[in-house]
Amino acid sequence: MIITNSNTIEDLKTSLNHLYVEIQDLKNDKTKLAEKFSQQQKSLVNLEERIADAERYKQRWCLCLYGLSEQPNKDVKAEVLKICNVLAPESCQKVFDVIDIAHRLGKPQPGRIRAFIILFSLHSVRDAVWRNAKTTVTETTQTSLHGKKARDDNKKAYYIRCKAFTKGTMWKAKR
Numbered sequence: 001m002i003i004t005n006s007n008t009i010e011d012l013k014t015s016l017n018h019l020y021v022e023i024q025d026l027k028n029d030k031t032k033l034a035e036k037f038s039q040q041q042k043s044l045v046n047l048e049e050r051i052a053d054a055e056r057y058k059q060r061w062c063l064c065l066y067g068l069s070e071q072p073n074k075d076v077k078a079e080v081l082k083i084c085n086v087l088a089p090e091s092c093q094k095v096f097d098v099i100d101i102a103h104r105l106g107k108p109q110p111g112r113i114r115a116f117i118i119l120f121s122l123h124s125v126r127d128a129v130w131r132n133a134k135t136t137v138t139e140t141t142q143t144s145l146h147g148k149k150a151r152d153d154n155k156k157a158y159y160i161r162c163k164a165f166t167k168g169t170m171w172k173a174k175r
Contacts, residue, residue, distance in 0.1 A: 061123060063130060065116040070108065077102040080118055087132040091125045098122040 068079065080102040084095045091098075101119040108114065120126035 061120050061126060063118045063120070063126060064105075065118060067113065068116065069113060070104070076104060076116065080116060084118070084129050088125065088128040091128050094122060094125050095129070098125045 081096060088095060098121045100121050104114040105117050106114050
């Protein structure tokens with residue numbers, strides 16, 4: 001026969017009650033952490049959407065120029081300035097001041113001509129260059145730009161959405 005001590009039973013009951021309270025506290029902490037995690041996930045999704053919106057907005061300030069052959073040690077910005085000055089002579093001085101960045105996209109690959117990205121700081125000049133690129137054609141360096149004159153010269157010129165094509169050369173407005 002086992003003899004039990006009433007103090008030992010009371011100690012065990014106290015310990016079990018203490019453990020029960022700790023388990024309840026841990027469950028409450030887990031619930032609070034799950035709610036906080038859920039809120040942070042929603043915040044992260046919101047921030048990702050805002051970043052995507054900001055990137056899309058910044059792309060509205062850019063134009064892409066396709067079809068200019070690559071030549072080593074050539075000043076890309078000067079070449080872009082020359083083309084933009086031909087396209088928007090009314091904004092001649094502005095073009096020099098409003099083109100922030102002009103560079104090629106991607107890594108050089110044999111047999112592939114990389115596009116230019118041109119970042120304007122004035123939306124009105126960017127629009128003038130794009131509008132004139134769609135309506136006039138001028139020979140510059142190795143590029144034919146697009147529009148009515150191309151058709152008059154029996155060159156094929158056409159538009160697909162915001163891309164204008166003439167004999168393998170393409171202008172595209174980044175949106």
